Amino acid sequence: MPAVLGRDYTAEEVARVALTDQMRRMANDLLRGDHAAADLVAMAERLKLEADALSEVPDRVPDYSRFDEPGSTPVPDEGEEFFNSPDRPFSGRGHPYGLPLRVYREGDRAVTDVVLERSHQGAPGMAHGGFVAAIYDDLLGFLLMLQETIAFTAYLTVNYKLGTLIGEPLRFEAWIDRVEGKKMFLAGECRDGTGTIVTTAEGLFIDASDRFRELAETTGSQK
16 A cells, blocks of 8 residues: 555554455445345355454554644645545545545645445435535545644535436545634535536534644543
8 A cells, every 4th residue: 555645554554444445345246236145144144253353352542643633644745645544434444434535635625536336326326415425524624634724514515416426437626715713614516527517515614623632632641
């Protein structure tokens, strides 16, 4: 796995990413394929053994100070990839419930290219709107690195102009509209392979750097 701006993944994180890649692959193929019930039952029995093994280990204590403390992650230069914690909900590469994103800086924008799969489908052939909203929520969050801050989502509004197709290339872009004190007004859009805008988004994020700095300090003091 190539190094990403900020820090390299640890050996455990690299291994966890490899495992979650297969978990997401299974989720997609489970929904895509016409499987025999007996085959699925047999597989469930095998996977239960693996799930039991994962359950037996003690809880991992996250080191928030490594990537959640404001200013701890370098601001990417033009064309560089934003650092993405493997634990990041939805877009983290080591998180099995979402869609891992590789996000790059283009000027003052955060950009990611995505192909949604069967596991993201809502209406036939189209992505569920909740997945689209989650992409925007995470993508807008990467803009906070350009501000060297951390913030919570206050609201997120998505305008679904057209159906977002699965299996087709999509480009999501996000940018900072304006900043008013602790309020950051962010916006984004998604275009399909023809360049047509299929969705747009706008959100308000509230600066929470002080809260996360306290969290990082508390975590560090417990080591």
